[in-house]
Amino acid sequence: MELACTDEEEEFRARLREWLAAELPGLPPKPDPLDWPARRAYDCGWQRRLYDAGYGHVHWDASPTQRLIFLEETERAGAPYVGANFVGLLHAGPTIAAEGTPEQRDRWLEPVLRGDEVWCQGFSEPEAGSDLAALRTRAVRDGDAYVVTGQKIWTSHAEAADWCELLVRTDPDAPKHRGITWLAMPMDAPGITVRPLRTLAGSTEFAEMFLDEVRVPVGNRVGEENDGWRVTMVTLSFERGTAFVGEVVACRRVLGELARTARKNGTWDDPVLRRRLGRLGAEFQALWRLTQWNVSEAQASGGVPGTGGSVFKLRYSHARQELYDTAAAVLGPEALDLAREWNQDRLSSLSYTIAAGTSQIQQNIVAERILGLPKGR
Amino acid sequence: MDFRLTEDQRALKRGVRELLDRRFGRDALRAAVDGAGPAGAALDRELWRELGAAGFFALRLPEAAGGVGLGLPDAVLLFEEAGRALLPGPLIATHLAAGEVPGAAEGAVVVTAVDPSGLVEWLEAADVVLGRAEGVVPVRSVDPLTPLHRAPVSGGTTGTAETAETAETDPASREASLLTAAEQLGSAARTTELAVAHARTREQFGQPIGGFQAVKHLCAQMLVRTEVARVAVYAAAVTADPVEIAGARLLADEAATACARDCLQVYGGMGFTWEADVHLHLKRAWVRAERGLAGAAAEELVAASL
Ligand SMILES: Cc1cc2nc3c(=O)[nH]c(=O)nc-3n(C[C@H](O)[C@H](O)[C@H](O)COP(=O)(O)OP(=O)(O)OC[C@H]3O[C@@H](n4cnc5c(N)ncnc54)[C@H](O)[C@@H]3O)c2cc1C
Numbered sequence: 107m108e109l110a111c112t113d114e115e116e117e118f119r120a121r122l123r124e125w126l127a128a129e130l131p132g133l134p135p136k137p138d139p140l141d142w143p144a145r146r147a148y149d150c151g152w153q154r155r156l157y158d159a160g161y162g163h164v165h166w167d168a169s170p171t172q173r174l175i176f177l178e179e180t181e182r183a184g185a186p187y188v189g190a191n192f193v194g195l196l197h198a199g200p201t202i203a204a205e206g207t208p209e210q211r212d213r214w215l216e217p218v219l220r221g222d223e224v225w226c227q228g229f230s231e232p233e234a235g236s237d238l239a240a241l242r243t244r245a246v247r248d249g250d251a252y253v254v255t256g257q258k259i260w261t262s263h264a265e266a267a268d269w270c271e272l273l274v275r276t277d278p279d280a281p282k283h284r285g286i287t288w289l290a291m292p293m294d295a296p297g298i299t300v301r302p303l304r305t306l307a308g309s310t311e312f313a314e315m316f317l318d319e320v321r322v323p324v325g326n327r328v329g330e331e332n333d334g335w336r337v338t339m340v341t342l343s344f345e346r347g348t349a350f351v352g353e354v355v356a357c358r359r360v361l362g363e364l365a366r367t368a369r370k371n372g373t374w375d376d377p378v379l380r381r382r383l384g385r386l387g388a389e390f391q392a393l394w395r396l397t398q399w400n401v402s403e404a405q406a407s408g409g410v411p412g413t414g415g416s417v418f419k420l421r422y423s424h425a426r427q428e429l430y431d432t433a434a435a436v437l438g439p440e441a442l443d444l445a446r447e448w449n450q451d452r453l454s455s456l457s458y459t460i461a462a463g464t465s466q467i468q469q470n471i472v473a474e475r476i477l478g479l480p481k482g483r
Numbered sequence: 484m485d486f487r488l489t490e491d492q493r494a495l496k497r498g499v500r501e502l503l504d505r506r507f508g509r510d511a512l513r514a515a516v517d518g519a520g521p522a523g524a525a526l527d528r529e530l531w532r533e534l535g536a537a538g539f540f541a542l543r544l545p546e547a548a549g550g551v552g553l554g555l556p557d558a559v560l561l562f563e564e565a566g567r568a569l570l571p572g573p574l575i576a577t578h579l580a581a582g583e584v585p586g587a588a589e590g591a592v593v594v595t596a597v598d599p600s601g602l603v604e605w606l607e608a609a610d611v612v613l614g615r616a617e618g619v620v621p622v623r624s625v626d627p628l629t630p631l632h633r634a635p636v637s638g639g640t641t642g643t644a645e646t647a648e649t650a651e652t653d654p655a656s657r658e659a660s661l662l663t664a665a666e667q668l669g670s671a672a673r674t675t676e677l678a679v680a681h682a683r684t685r686e687q688f689g690q691p692i693g694g695f696q697a698v699k700h701l702c703a704q705m706l707v708r709t710e711v712a713r714v715a716v717y718a719a720a721v722t723a724d725p726v727e728i729a730g731a732r733l734l735a736d737e738a739a740t741a742c743a744r745d746c747l748q749v750y751g752g753m754g755f756t757w758e759a760d761v762h763l764h765l766k767r768a769w770v771r772a773e774r775g776l777a778g779a780a781a782e783e784l785v786a787a788s789l
Pocket of ligand 1: 228229260263462466
């Protein structure tokens with residue numbers, strides 16, 4: 107049981123820290139969150155800098171500990187987060203790396219790493235959310251292409267994306283988990299209509315996507331036909347297992363800033379609030395330790411993150427909401443001013459117990475897959 | 484970085500669990516509870532010596548001094564198992580006194596200590612009492628296996644700035660808090676296990692109750708609480724950092740008390756009986772939660788570090 111890093115890992119950290127210190131001051135200002143072309147350019151520009159400096163690959167080829175150090179250091183330095191590259195870097199990419207053919211890896215991985223191509227995730231449908239396997243978007247084989255018709259919803263970053271990791275039904279007669287296929291769909295194909303949806307935070311983070319006889323080459327299929335559910339489980343384990351790691355570091359930073367604000371504006375003198383901050387301190391420290399534990403496990407088993415990700419996601423999503431509610435308590439009436447720091451984040455935090463599988467679904471997963479309780483009502 | 488148990492640590496944990504199963508299994512636990520008179524339970528001196536012989540108290544003494552030469556993380560695993568088995572006695576005080584009070588390391592001498600809260604566990608069974616025990620009065624302890632006395636304390640009870648300060652500066656008090664957290668962790672893990680086993684087998688409406696989501700979600704939350712407390716306690720043992728220990732105490736106290744409550748719920752009416760072990764876990768968790776660095780003081784200590 108140890109938390110110390112090896113000399114090699116510490117060297118990696120030191121080099122990265124030095125590079126970040128040199129690189130960050132020259133970064134352009136953050137774009138308007140409603141301006142997608144600008145956001146895409148900003149996020150991809152950052153990814154390109156990382157790539158040129160040799161850090162583009164870090165989410166895939168580096169050891170889990172190095173990846174952890176990368177997320178810790180970039181967050182600590184206040185570097186941009188993955189942003190529009192979230193899906194490509196953190197789950198579509200790793201899925202293709204794990205399940206794709208050599209040609210597919212050659213075709214898709216490099217552009218993601220260079221910040222040239224952005225991905226989105228087309229899993230959810232209006233009638234298939236928590237019950238994802240109930241999805242109905244059809245794909246019918248026609249020569250060397252699948253012809254796809256249906257509707258997707260809540261597709262994050264769809265406006266900015268070049269590619270979509272798409273789940274389609276290829277065998278409507280098979281049991282629902284068996285007839286699904288995982289496709290990489292080019293977003294500029296004829297027949298795709300993207301209609302942005304406005305989130306409760308006022309932003310256009312996600313969109314509806316209408317698919318009308320969209321032709322997707324058969325060569326874009328990752329995994330076998332009708333074996334998409336298994337591939338999806340790989341994707342989801344990345345989504346829940348590792349994708350939120352960097353954010354824990356961010357939350358710890360926010361908590362520190364919150365304590366400083368409370369000391370300045372006098373709310374620190376309220377013992378109830380002060381102890382609430384103390385409890386959050388313990389909580390985020392433990393979540394960081396849980397991350398290190400999960401990463402050590404993944405490193406030892408040499409692969410895809412395990413169900414420990416569900417334990418993490420359940421606790422983290424609630425802790426994040428508690429953090430921003432506490433921020434609102436520190437701010438008082440200023441919590442109603444969207445121009446004040448943290449208030450946009452407070453709104454965004456509301457999605458964490460829903461996106462990537464609701465808390466109820468995560469509890470089912472923990473109970474059934476870890477504790478072995480029977481499936482049932 | 485490899486934040487997992489080593490092979491040796493796994494073996495240590497297994498060994499202690501086997502020893503406690505053999506020497507203080509469920510029958511022994513219940514016999515001790517049933518044998519406890521109004522003045523509380525009697526301490527099993529023979530068991531105490533056996534624990535001593537197994538290295539329970541001398542674990543962290545250097546080998547040159549006749550100890551086992553292991554560290555705080557190993558001690559945490561030991562006390563986690565003790566908490567799981569509801570092993571009674573002033574274990575932490577004796578463990579911490581090994582090397583200072585002659586005979587403690589071997590389990591020949593039972594040592595207890597006056598807690599900052601004013602509570603003294605196992606006063607009458609102890610050979611040596613550390614701290615000022617003048618004027619103590621007996622308490623009708625909520626936990627049948629932890630006889631308690633209470634010393635008059637000046638000012639507030641638990642959660643004072645003073646306890647937070649002692650916890651930060653005094654290594655012994657820091658270690659006592661951490662080992663208490665380890666016991667709480669063991670208890671949380673055990674009640675989670677008991678609840679899950681019950682939920683798998685007890686049937687209602689023609690199916691195991693564990694198939695009902697309301698029950699399933701209780702169990703899932705028990706596991707989440709336990710695992711978050713586990714990493715907090717293990718990491719605090721590695722760093723021995725006072726703030727991290729305080730945080731671990733918060734999470735472990737919460738895990739032990741909340742998991743026992745949830746376990747009771749999953750057990751239904753059976754959970755409310757004296758026969759089910761659930762109440763023993765809950766009562767011991769309450770006693771431990773008052774020891775050393777209790778809730779409010781721990782929260783203050785972590786807050787001060789932000
Ligand atoms: C910000 C955000 C971004 C997203 N991005 C994407 C994306 O990029 N791509 C994508 O494909 N999807 C995305 N999603 C969709 C997300 O995965 C779904 O919203 C989520 O899985 C829940 O599905 P639903 O919205 O249909 O809710 P429903 O499934 O209708 O659930 C509604 C309520 O019922 C509960 N419920 C449902 N089934 C059960 C059950 N069996 N047991 C107990 N309770 C149950 C849920 O917990 C929830 O409280 C995003 C969502 C959000 C909020």
